[in-house]
Amino acid sequence: MKVSFRVNGNPTTVDVAEDMPLLWILRDVLDLKGAKYGCGIGQCGACTVHVKGVATKSCQLPASRLAGADVVTIEGLTPDGGHALQKAWEEHDVPQCGYCQAGQIMAAAALLARKPKPSDADIDTAMNGNLCRCGTYLRIKAAIKSASGGMAADAPAGRSGTDAAHA
Numbered sequence: 001m002k003v004s005f006r007v008n009g010n011p012t013t014v015d016v017a018e019d020m021p022l023l024w025i026l027r028d029v030l031d032l033k034g035a036k037y038g039c040g041i042g043q044c045g046a047c048t049v050h051v052k053g054v055a056t057k058s059c060q061l062p063a064s065r066l067a068g069a070d071v072v073t074i075e076g077l078t079p080d081g082g083h084a085l086q087k088a089w090e091e092h093d094v095p096q097c098g099y100c101q102a103g104q105i106m107a108a109a110a111l112l113a114r115k116p117k118p119s120d121a122d123i124d125t126a127m128n129g130n131l132c133r134c135g136t137y138l139r140i141k142a143a144i145k146s147a148s149g150g151m152a153a154d155a156p157a158g159r160s161g162t163d164a165a166h167a
């Protein structure tokens with residue numbers, strides 16, 4: 001089927017099987033490799049992108065439901081990687097292996113777009129669907145708080161000494 005939608009502001013038409021998930025359209029058809037395949041069953045969040053501004057697991061959205069959608073991937077979050085979250089991610093040295101991180105940032109960005117000053121509970125709820133095998137959760141939370149202008153001082157020191165360096 002042919003389906004037309006927008007990706008990072010650009011009108012796009014692809015001709016794919018109607019059950020092809022958006023994740024594969026992004027990675028294999030459009031060569032946008034930022035969103036990652038982790039589980040393919042909506043359980044890990046590595047494939048998270050924004051669809052109409054909402055954090056969405058792209059492995060779960062088939063081409064048949066894409067018509068007219070406005071999709072933003074990590075590549076399109078900002079023109080220059082200068083989103084407050086991306087800066088905070090650097091400041092807090094968040095990634096370890098990095099595999100989950102595009103999904104984490106996109107989930108966090110959707111949260112801050114609708115709630116610029118999230119509470120701890122808001123962050124926990126919004127990030128609940130994004131797993132990190134490397135256990136970077138404490139640094140993720142600290143970076144989100146820092147990007148939102150909140151204090152990161154109540155973030156406990158992490159499992160490695162590197163967290164203490166950023167406390």
Ligand code: FES
Nearest residue numbers: 038039040045059
């Ligand atoms: S790959 Fe989509 S949720 Fe895991």
Ligand code: FES
Nearest residue numbers: 097098132133134
């Ligand atoms: S940084 Fe390795 S899975 Fe999250």
